[in-house]
Amino acid sequence: MNQMEMIISVSSLEKSFKGLKVLKGVDFTLNRGSIFALLGSNGAGKTTIVNILSTLLKPDGGKVKICGYDVVRQGMKVREHISLTGQYAALDEVLTGRENLRMIASLLHLPHGAQKTEELLSNFDLLDAGDRRVSTYSGGMRRRLDLAMSLMGSPSVIFLDEPTTGLDPQSRFVMWKIVKSLANAGTTIFLTTQYLDEAEQLADHVAILNDGIIAAKGTPDELKKRMPNGTVELVFNSEIDMEKAYSLLIEYQISKNEEMLTINIITDGSVEQLSDILNHLNRSDVSVSSFTQKLPTLEDVFLALIDEKQEECNQ
Amino acid sequence: MKIAERMKCAIQVSMTMCKRCVLLAMRNLDALFAGFAQPVLLMILFVYVFGSSIDVGVANYTNYIVPGVILQCIGQCSTITAISINNDLKKGIIDRFRSMPISKSSVLTGHALAAIVRNIITTALVIGVAFLIGFRPTANLEHWLLAIGILLLYITAITWLSIIFGLISSSAESAQMIAVITIMLPYLSSGFVKTESMPTALRVFSENQPLTPIIEAMRSSLMNTSTDGNLLIAILWCVGIFVISYVVAVKIFERKVAK
Numbered sequence: 001m002n003q004m005e006m007i008i009s010v011s012s013l014e015k016s017f018k019g020l021k022v023l024k025g026v027d028f029t030l031n032r033g034s035i036f037a038l039l040g041s042n043g044a045g046k047t048t049i050v051n052i053l054s055t056l057l058k059p060d061g062g063k064v065k066i067c068g069y070d071v072v073r074q075g076m077k078v079r080e081h082i083s084l085t086g087q088y089a090a091l092d093e094v095l096t097g098r099e100n101l102r103m104i105a106s107l108l109h110l111p112h113g114a115q116k117t118e119e120l121l122s123n124f125d126l127l128d129a130g131d132r133r134v135s136t137y138s139g140g141m142r143r144r145l146d147l148a149m150s151l152m153g154s155p156s157v158i159f160l161d162e163p164t165t166g167l168d169p170q171s172r173f174v175m176w177k178i179v180k181s182l183a184n185a186g187t188t189i190f191l192t193t194q195y196l197d198e199a200e201q202l203a204d205h206v207a208i209l210n211d212g213i214i215a216a217k218g219t220p221d222e223l224k225k226r227m228p229n230g231t232v233e234l235v236f237n238s239e240i241d242m243e244k245a246y247s248l249l250i251e252y253q254i255s256k257n258e259e260m261l262t263i264n265i266i267t268d269g270s271v272e273q274l275s276d277i278l279n280h281l282n283r284s285d286v287s288v289s290s291f292t293q294k295l296p297t298l299e300d301v302f303l304a305l306i307d308e309k310q311e312e313c314n315q
Numbered sequence: 316m317k318i319a320e321r322m323k324c325a326i327q328v329s330m331t332m333c334k335r336c337v338l339l340a341m342r343n344l345d346a347l348f349a350g351f352a353q354p355v356l357l358m359i360l361f362v363y364v365f366g367s368s369i370d371v372g373v374a375n376y377t378n379y380i381v382p383g384v385i386l387q388c389i390g391q392c393s394t395i396t397a398i399s400i401n402n403d404l405k406k407g408i409i410d411r412f413r414s415m416p417i418s419k420s421s422v423l424t425g426h427a428l429a430a431i432v433r434n435i436i437t438t439a440l441v442i443g444v445a446f447l448i449g450f451r452p453t454a455n456l457e458h459w460l461l462a463i464g465i466l467l468l469y470i471t472a473i474t475w476l477s478i479i480f481g482l483i484s485s486s487a488e489s490a491q492m493i494a495v496i497t498i499m500l501p502y503l504s505s506g507f508v509k510t511e512s513m514p515t516a517l518r519v520f521s522e523n524q525p526l527t528p529i530i531e532a533m534r535s536s537l538m539n540t541s542t543d544g545n546l547l548i549a550i551l552w553c554v555g556i557f558v559i560s561y562v563v564a565v566k567i568f569e570r571k572v573a574k
Contacts (some may be wrong), residue, residue, distance in 0.1 A: 054414045055413070055414060056410055056413055056414060056572075076416055079414060079415055079416040080416040082414065083414070084410065084411060084414040086407045086410050086411070087407075088406070088407035089407055090406070090407035090408045090410055090411035091407075091408060092335070092339065092408060094338075094339055094342035094343070095335075095338060095339070095342070099338065103331060103334075103335055104411075104415075106327065106331040106334075107328055107331050107332075107412075107415060107417055108415070108416075109324055109327060133342075149411070150411075153415075
């Protein structure tokens with residue numbers, strides 16, 4: 001099979017809810033066997049995209065093809081090739097793990113459903129819990145069972161909508177391992193996340209959704225080159241100091257939090273720049289009570305992207 | 316050949332959905348027990364407490380009220396159907412089903428089939444208790460089959476009506492409102508007292524509402540007397556409620572899930 005074969009293509013995708021435009025022309029493509037991460041803050045429209053791609057929601061405009069089939073006109077064909085693991089666990093609480101899996105096997109008319117059920121239970125470390133009701137499972141176990149149910153039909157594409165939101169760090173790590181092994185086995189993975197580190201860990205392609213469009217896309221490395229190297233958070237003793245510092249540092253990419261009396265400054269990560277900033281404040285008699293250097297977060301990326309766009313507008 | 320295969324798949328999907336709903340109901344035995352216990356207690360109350368002071372023109376009051384009690388039992392069960400549909404809609408599992416290569420309405424069909432199974436079991440139990448406290452039908456086999464036929468039609472109709480309630484309600488509590496129709500209507504019919512004994516307005520209502528001909532037709536066939544015109548009216552009501560409810564339920568479901 002051709003490694004670079006395109007499996008998902010999305011062009012000019014649009015969707016509004018009650019007159020509010022959530023997606024304003026989204027474009028991206030995915031190759032077979034890749035892990036694609038769609039990044040975006042809460043309410044950016046990530047789940048809307050997943051719902052349209054998994055045929056749950058009809059788009060207002062644009063074209064979406066999965067495995068060569070149109071999601072609107074050939075929904076049934078698309079559904080034969082995909083599987084969805086949504087944000088909320090899609091399982092029956094009062095049934096056991098084994099019963100949940102067997103039900104899916106039976107709905108898919110699998111000839112060896114019972115055998116596949118045992119396989120999945122063992123792969124996902126749920127054999128001991130197989131006969132317990134799902135209501136007794138931990139959050140991590142639910143996610144694993146949920147994912148196992150999605151894999152019952154051996155789909156070519158699997159959608160994971162925020163697969164690790166609300167999980168403890170250990171369960172999160174287990175989830176990452178599972179996703180990686182799925183991709184190694186040739187499944188194409190489309191995941192959404194709010195966490196930059198998750199995208200970095202897993203994805204070979206990343207797209208950032210902001211304000212209804214894909215603001216940036218590429219490999220994690222490509223994107224990081226566009227990102228600032230770090231943020232410095234300055235903490236002040238008084239509002240006066242904070243306001244003064246804010247006006248002094250206005251030439252930087254900067255944001256302030258009035259409640260916490262803090263200012264965030266995007267820097268290139270160098271010691272020189274940091275000492276420049278502190279010296280500048282010192283010379284003007286603004287006292288800084290403490291500072292912390294933070295690793296780039298999704299917010300920083302957004303801030304950088306939004307600034308870039310504004311500059312483009314101004315020019 | 317291909318069509319036959321497709322039919323087989325569709326049936327298997329519906330049966331799996333049905334099995335799922337039966338399993339869900341089995342894990343909630345309290346509700347199932349209430350569906351059976353409430354009408355039985357009511358029957359005992361009517362037979363032993365009010366029975367002696369209600370004149371319905373027949374010697375055996377138990378024989379008279381069994382059809383009404385059964386309809387109430389079906390009414391009680393309908394609340395379980397409405398609640399379970401409503402619960403399903405709120406959970407992620409419905410999205411999983413919708414993203415699978417199966418017919419969208421199979422979820423509803425599964426619920427309906429399971430509801431019919433539940434109803435048959437609880438109704439059989441109610442009839443069993445009725446026999447213990449003096450129910451003595453005189454129907455021959457043919458009339459028994461006729462009564463059971465009417466019963467199945469009524470169960471199907473009420474099941475789809477309760478599915479609508481489950482679909483349109485914002486919560487499980489409001490889904491139970493189906494009970495206002497299915498449990499109250501037997502009281503306002505010839506189920507427990509003769510309509511002649513009611514005040515005029517109520518009598519006009521009860522003589523023209525669907526449950527009266529259904530109850531009359533069932534009672535007549537169980538007691539081996541002529542069903543007169545009631546049988547046809549009963550069948551028309553049941554089929555009418557079923558067809559309209561089915562169409563409306565599927566429409567609402569499609570609109571609801573297609574956001």
